[in-house]
Each structure stands twice: as C-alpha cells, then as structure tokens.
Amino acid sequence: MATDTTGSSAGPRVLVQDDWDKWYDTLLRGFGGVPEAAEERELWNSLTEFDRSLGVWEGDACVGTAGAFSFRVTVPGGASVPAAGVTMVSVAATHRRRGVLTSMMRRQLDDVRALGEPLAVLTASEPAIYGRFGYGAATFHLNAEIDTSRVRLSVPPGTDDIRVRYAVPADVLDACEAVCARLVPTRPGMLARLPGWERLGLLDPESARDGASPLQCVVAERDGETVGYARYRVKPSWETAGPNGSVILQDLAALDPAADAALWRFLFGIDLTSTLVVKGRPVDDAWQYLVSDMRRCRPWLRDSLYLRPVDVGAALEARTYRAPVDVVFEVEDAFCPWNAGRWRLSGDAKGASCERTADAADLALSVRELGAAYLGGVSLTALAAAGRVREVRRGALAEASMGFGSDVAPWLQHGF
Numbered sequence: 001m002a003t004d005t006t007g008s009s010a011g012p013r014v015l016v017q018d019d020w021d022k023w024y025d026t027l028l029r030g031f032g033g034v035p036e037a038a039e040e041r042e043l044w045n046s047l048t049e050f051d052r053s054l055g056v057w058e059g060d061a062c063v064g065t066a067g068a069f070s071f072r073v074t075v076p077g078g079a080s081v082p083a084a085g086v087t088m089v090s091v092a093a094t095h096r097r098r099g100v101l102t103s104m105m106r107r108q109l110d111d112v113r114a115l116g117e118p119l120a121v122l123t124a125s126e127p128a129i130y131g132r133f134g135y136g137a138a139t140f141h142l143n144a145e146i147d148t149s150r151v152r153l154s155v156p157p158g159t160d161d162i163r164v165r166y167a168v169p170a171d172v173l174d175a176c177e178a179v180c181a182r183l184v185p186t187r188p189g190m191l192a193r194l195p196g197w198e199r200l201g202l203l204d205p206e207s208a209r210d211g212a213s214p215l216q217c218v219v220a221e222r223d224g225e226t227v228g229y230a231r232y233r234v235k236p237s238w239e240t241a242g243p244n245g246s247v248i249l250q251d252l253a254a255l256d257p258a259a260d261a262a263l264w265r266f267l268f269g270i271d272l273t274s275t276l277v278v279k280g281r282p283v284d285d286a287w288q289y290l291v292s293d294m295r296r297c298r299p300w301l302r303d304s305l306y307l308r309p310v311d312v313g314a315a316l317e318a319r320t321y322r323a324p325v326d327v328v329f330e331v332e333d334a335f336c337p338w339n340a341g342r343w344r345l346s347g348d349a350k351g352a353s354c355e356r357t358a359d360a361a362d363l364a365l366s367v368r369e370l371g372a373a374y375l376g377g378v379s380l381t382a383l384a385a386a387g388r389v390r391e392v393r394r395g396a397l398a399e400a401s402m403g404f405g406s407d408v409a410p411w412l413q414h415g416f
C-alpha cells in the first residue's frame with residue numbers, strides 16, 4: 001500500500017498522527033457535530049490505523065475522511081478471513097457531491113487489493129451510499145421491544161444449574177472476552193477481536209445513556225466457570241399506574257442454550273421494569289423460540305454488515321459450501337474491473353477452488369449480489385426472484401443457492 005503523506009492535491013492522502021484531531025473533527029461534524037466524551041475520542045484515536053486512513057485536504061482544511069481496520073471475519077466453514085473494515089467515512093457538507101467519497105473509495109479499494117485482503121466490510125449510515133462501490137447487505141440485525149409484563153419465557157432443562165451474579169464490567173472483562181472468543185468461529189460475520197477493541201464494550205459515556213443507569217453487568221456461571229454474560233442499562237420510569245422502567249440490552253453472549261436462557265430470564269425479570277429493549281441481535285437469536293407471544297416482542301430487522309469481495313477468486317475459495325457446488329459465475333464489477341468476467345467455483349463442505357474460466361456462464365450477477373450472498377444470510381434464489389441474479393444454466397441457481405446458505409444466521413456482533 002502507498003504510504004505517501006505529502007500529497008497536497010485534492011486526492012486522498014494517508015493520515016499522520018499530527019493531523020488526527022482535525023481529521024476526526026471533520027468526521028464528527030459530518031455526523032452532526034456533537035462532541036464525543038473524552039474516553040470515546042481517546043479510544044478511537046488509539047484504534048485508528050494511521051497507515052490505512054485517508055484524508056482529503058484543501059490547504060490545511062480537512063474535507064474528507066475514510067479509515068480502515070485490519071479485521072478478520074468468520075466465513076461459512078469457520079475460517080477467519082482478512083477483511084478491511086471500512087470506517088469513519090465523511091465528506092464536509094461544503095464539498096458534498098463533487099466526487100470526494102468516490103475518490104476515497106477508489107484509493108481505498110486499490111489499497112485493499114494491494115494488501116491482499118479478499119474482502120472489504122462496513123456498516124453504512126445510509127443504505128443507499130455503498131451499493132455503487134460493490135457492497136451488498138450481507139447480515140441483518142434483529143431488534144425488539146419486548147413487553148416483559150405480558151410475554152413469558154419458557155427455559156430449557158439445565159437453566160436452573162446456571163448461577164447469574166452481578167459483576168463490575170471491567171472486573172470480568174477477561175472472562176467475557178474469553179466467551180466471545182469461543183463464539184467468533186461459530187457464526188459467519190463475526191469479527192475476531194483486535195487488541196484494544198475489548199474496551200469498546202466498556203465505553204459508558206453519560207451522553208450515551210439517555211437517562212438510563214451506568215452500564216451494569218451479570219455473568220452466568222456453571223460450576224464456577226463463566227459461560228455467558230450480559231451488559232445492559234436500566235431506565236427507570238414512574239407513572240400514575242406504577243413503575244414502568246425499561247432494560248436496555250447492550251450485549252449478551254452465552255456458550256450454550258441453558259446459559260443463554262438464564263441470562264434472558266434474568267433480563268425479563270428485573271424488578272420495576274416492563275420493557276426489554278433489544279438491538280443488534282442475530283436474526284435467529286434463541287429467545288424468539290422461548291417466548292409466549294412473539295407479536296408483543298415487536299421484532300424488526302435492520303441491515304447491518306455490508307460486504308464487498310475485493311478479490312472474487314480468493315473470497316470464494318476462503319469459505320466452504322454446505323452442499324457441493326460446481327458453477328460458473330459471470331461477475332459484473334464496474335468499480336473493480338479485475339473481478340469482472342467468468343469464474344468457476346467448485347466446492348463443498350471441505351473446501352473450494354475458484355478460478356478464471358472461458359467456459360460458458362451458469363449464473364450472472366454483480367459483485368454486489370455476490371457480497372450479499374457471501375456469508376450465507378441472503379439466498380441467491382431470493383436475489384434471482386428480485387431479478388438481481390440471472391440463471392443461465394437450468395439447475396445452477398438451486399445448486400449454488402443451496403451451497404451458499406448457512407444454517408447459522410450471519411451476524412456482526414458490534415459496530416465499528
């Protein structure tokens with residue numbers, strides 16, 4: 001990757017430490033200009049990968065920002081694949097719609113390719129921005145607002161063997177991280193933790209609480225071993241008819257069904273509350289199958305991780321396929337033309353090869369659809385029904401769609 005830090009043209013140039021404050025203030029202003037608490041700002045400064053962060057400057061004024069983190073993302077089959085985590089994208093409102101974002105996306109994807117990362121991933125402030133650059137929505141978040149005064153939870157056998165106890169979040173951080181680390185390989189879309197990122201889960205600025213308590217934490221233990229945890233806030237409310245508080249779940253992880261159910265049972269039962277607000281959960285989260293009344297849980301979905309294959313061949317080879325696939329894809333990729341053309345994918349549950357071919361195409365699609373389907377959460381059949389994938393050889397769609405699917409819903413465990 002280029003490390004030019006001297007460029008004075010309007011093109012993107014690599015960020016240096018001394019410019020970070022100006023660069024970050026440009027980013028904050030792009031998101032409305034509300035200052036961040038010192039601990040949050042300091043955390044993002046420490047996590048910034050300077051050699052892969054870009055700024056666009058006009059004189060000494062920063063007018064564009066874009067960063068990338070060197071993530072590894074779990075793909076179907078359990079491998080952990082290098083992925084650029086695109087982040088901190090903004091363009092000054094004085095310079096919008098002049099191609100500044102496009103110039104940063106161009107430079108960034110060229111750099112990602114040069115680094116040999118097969119994938120780029122991001123979460124989007126607005127879904128309409130990144131499709132043109134080849135990103136497809138690959139994972140979704142389940143959100144809910146559960147009426148815990150009405151909805152009952154039935155728990156599986158073994159739940160009573162779990163002890164749920166309060167803990168200071170920082171005191172049990174290592175044990176919580178160990179739980180997460182065991183879960184990362186089990187679900188496509190999850191990110192392996194980079195050094196320093198564990199602090200994200202402890203961030204607790206007053207500005208983020210909206211009247212709720214500081215972060216609270218419980219751990220689930222079986223025979224003294226930590227098998228899960230939940231971090232949440234409580235927002236009390238006193239009304240004429242009595243207490244009507246809310247529990248706002250930040251994150252929860254558990255190693256088995258009993259530990260998971262014990263944590264949800266705890267959250268459902270916190271005194272003086274009648275609503276459990278749940279955001280950013282996997283779409284197949286187990287609590288849905290334990291509740292007495294799903295309608296009163298008010299579930300809704302939101303797009304979460306957008307994925308772009310930067311090297312189609314390497315990306316398709318990096319994952320496995322739950323049923324045998326032998327299909328030629330005709331890939332359209334206007335923004336990264338090195339991907340365009342025909343690729344033969346041959347794979348199964350053990351491994352895969354994906355090479356350039358002159359053979360006739362079986363399926364035609366753009367790299368954006370390939371990105372959407374890549375983690376197994378969006379089916380190629382569904383995309384074909386929307387006209388986004390075209391079946392050329394009869395039978396190829398069902399074969400590829402079956403192979404690409406994932407039994408476990410892909411999920412991104414936190415934003416970035």
Ligand SMILES: CC(=O)SCCNC(=O)CCNC(=O)[C@H](O)C(C)(C)COP(=O)(O)OP(=O)(O)OC[C@H]1O[C@@H](n2cnc3c(N)ncnc32)[C@H](O)[C@@H]1OP(=O)(O)O
Nearest residue numbers: 087088089090091096097098099100101102122124125128
């Ligand atoms: C991964 C992340 O960090 S997500 C965060 C993204 N940042 C934000 O939302 C902060 C606020 N918004 C901004 O800073 C800017 O408006 C940006 C970054 C979204 C766009 O920057 P710009 O420099 O204006 O984009 P640029 O001029 O390169 O636009 C390229 C194309 O995308 C389109 N586009 C840009 N932004 C949007 C949008 N929000 N919605 C729909 N289309 C958009 C443009 O219309 C243009 O289309 P065209 O090629 O057909 O003319």
